Amino acid sequence: MAVYTDISEVELEALLAAYDAGSLLSYKGIAEGSENSNYLLHTTKAAFILTLYERRVDKADLPFFLGLMEHLAEHGVSCPLPVRRRDGEVISEIAERPAALITFLEGMWLRRPAPQHCRQVGRAIAGLHLAAQGFALSRPNALALDGWRDLWRKAAPRADEVEPGLSEEVEADLATLGRAWPGDLPTGIIHADLFPDNVFFLGGEVSGIIDFYFACNDLLAYDVATCLNAWCFEKDGSYNLTKGTALLAGYQEIRPLEPAEIEALPLLARGSALRFMLTRLYDWLTIPDGALVNKRDPMEYVRRLRFHRQIRSSSEYGIGIT
Amino acid sequence: MAVYTDISEVELEALLAAYDAGSLLSYKGIAEGSENSNYLLHTTKAAFILTLYERRVDKADLPFFLGLMEHLAEHGVSCPLPVRRRDGEVISEIAERPAALITFLEGMWLRRPAPQHCRQVGRAIAGLHLAAQGFALSRPNALALDGWRDLWRKAAPRADEVEPGLSEEVEADLATLGRAWPGDLPTGIIHADLFPDNVFFLGGEVSGIIDFYFACNDLLAYDVATCLNAWCFEKDGSYNLTKGTALLAGYQEIRPLEPAEIEALPLLARGSALRFMLTRLYDWLTIPDGALVNKRDPMEYVRRLRFHRQIRSSSEYGIGIT
Known part of the structure; x- marks a missing residue:
């Protein structure tokens, strides 16, 4: 900013x-x-x-x-x-x-998106996944498991300054995700950073998607999981099931998720929450106060992580609820 | 910013x-x-x-x-x-x-104004002075002598943190300016903050003047003195006589300065340099590091003050040089 x-x-x-x-x-x-x-x-x-x-x-x-x-x-x-x-x-x-x-691009990003906007975003991200097929270049995701481990190595020694016990929590997550991360889901180009400030609306419709500077090749469903993190939680940290249902339904209108993708959602959402927590944590610990770069609270994503950890079935995200 | x-x-x-x-x-x-x-x-x-x-x-x-x-x-x-x-x-x-x-307003403010731009600015500020005649409302200059003294009272105890001896210098300036400040020059509405970022140019001509949030009633020639401070010094602190000559000539094309105004220029320029030095000093000492507000170095204006102090005749600013 x-x-x-x-x-x-x-x-x-x-x-x-x-x-x-x-x-x-x-x-x-x-x-x-x-x-x-x-x-x-x-x-x-x-x-x-x-x-x-x-x-x-x-x-x-x-x-x-x-x-x-x-x-x-x-x-x-x-x-x-x-x-x-x-x-x-x-x-x-x-x-x-x-x-x-x-x-x-004309259009406004929404400070307070409603469920109907989440449905539009679901449709837009699916449209992007399909449209990107056939693009000749590829780029590995620098912020996948190995990237998380690199960030963690640098941030770990001081993580407990943010919250006592955080270090132990993250170690366990990294171990679990490293063991269970799915290797056989549909891949393609993902936006990887589709937060509300990167989607413009005009007259209730998506008028533009911007900021492709984290785009890369990875699991398509991981992008959906990031959208759940970015669009479907309230300021108080609670998951808004109506928004999640709308976003997932919007996505499936354009590109139906495979059963294995649906099953993997809790793990992918957990990985995505960990990814944003880690970059925030690293910035939090390394950027001097008063720098021009925005420092955002890593705890917001620690709470998302805890939420995803206790999910027992993807239906809790609203998948298939209509 | x-x-x-x-x-x-x-x-x-x-x-x-x-x-x-x-x-x-x-x-x-x-x-x-x-x-x-x-x-x-x-x-x-x-x-x-x-x-x-x-x-x-x-x-x-x-x-x-x-x-x-x-x-x-x-x-x-x-x-x-x-x-x-x-x-x-x-x-x-x-x-x-x-x-x-x-x-x-379309137009760009100039990061590196040249003499021909200074002439345009002189013309524009004179045009503003004339056009403002007949405006029904008035507003005292909150940053005139009394305002400087208020700022100084708050900043004085820590002024020597910026440069040892600064306190003594400023005390002497305030005393001199308080004694000698002219009371009988033409007055009117002045912009009072006409720095390069408040003047837009398009195709070499002034396309707009913005930011009237310091405008007030005061000596018209004081506004000219502020423009000399704002437009005619180089980054190294030296006075650019070519720019000063152009700015003053531009002003006089539209509104010729009276002899008493010309004579008062060194004092007015010194007062104006003190005014910007004091607001910068106050911000420098009170705004926490890392706040969104820009903190600008007060020493830049201490150097201008020193320059104006040693001026013996307004001709040294380039007045009347053609």
Whole structure:
């Protein structure tokens, strides 16, 4: 939620000269995206987003991310389209950072999504899973089991500062998930970070999906599990069964889950909760107070973890309830 | 440079329903303005800025600020125009804060203004001074001599933490300025904060002046002195005579300064440098590290103060040099 890098109009006009995107009328740093700097541009042609990739993003991944957005947009997913320069490239450089100009999507992300929005999100994520089939590039999930273990190694010594006993809890989870993680479910490209601030709505319908910078190849049902974590819990930590039911039903309208995927949901949701808990915990312990990066409470995801641990059947998420 | 208050699309759509400004398409918190939260809105009609007034702004001053913008816009100054609601009001409320919807001005503020821009700014501030004549409301300058003394009383005990000896320096300045401050120069409404980030340019011309939240009644030449401080010093602290000459010449093209105003410039510039030094010093000492508010180095303005102290004649600023 910050602009890390300021740019001058001289630099920006020089960058725009490589595109056929009109002349610059205004640009404003916007308070969105937690990893990169984003500017909203108005030109004589249209509105655009210029994203400056800060050091958390590996430059080698940019062709995957931007190519995926282009592939998805071509296959009917409403997502930002990277604008090609006149020389055919999509990656530019400004202020010593790689940068991409992408189309601006109208729409608002919902601070308080309702069940009908969760159904739309379910449909949208399933649509994305199907549309991504056939995309030529692939990218392993850096935040899968091995990535969790790496993060945990760095965070473990101080985890009990956040809550006494947390260390023991996480060790047990990692052991369980390492043993039981499913290896034979349908895979494909997943968004991997589909939180409410990454989905725009307009007139009650999804108008756009943004922020593909965690997208990767992994279990499709793991993406659904992340959506349950991201959309179906209330501020007090309770699971909203109505929202979960709606989200799962929306997904299945477009891509029915296989029985093995349904059965794996509690484990996948637990893994997903652990993944977000670990990145939050790591940031919590390592980012100095007052840095521009948002620090979010890892305990919110510890509570989700505890919830998923005690699930006995996927029906408790609302699967198949209509 | 921050968005202090998040708003939901539900609140925002309810607010917009009071206006005839179209339906909401998108809104983004923008990283501009140091006192308030600002959102850039796209509606089916146009682009707008929604400003939420945070607690640093006195709600009782809003009719002055918004009325002034309306008056200036009506008198040919390119500045944002507050949009009236259907009930005729200009002040709304959202997220428990007073808020105003204003028109969006295209244009960019210049990170590295050149002399020709300084001339434009001189012309623009003179035009503003003339256009503001006849505005019915008035507002004393809360950051004039008495205000400086108040700030100093709070900051003085710790001023030497910033630089040893600073306390003694400032005491001497306050005494000199209190004794010699001119009482008989032309007065009127001044912008009082016309830094580069408050002036937009498009195609080499001023396309808009924004942020009237320090505007007040005071000596017109004091506003010119503030522009010298804001536009005509380089990053290394040196005074750029070419920029100063251009700014003063631009001003005088539209409103020639009286001999007494010219003579008073070194004192006014010294007072203005002290004013910005004091607010920075106060923030520096009181705002906790890591707060959202930008803390700027007071020493930058201590160096300006020292520069103005040794000026022997206004010609050293470039006045009358053509």
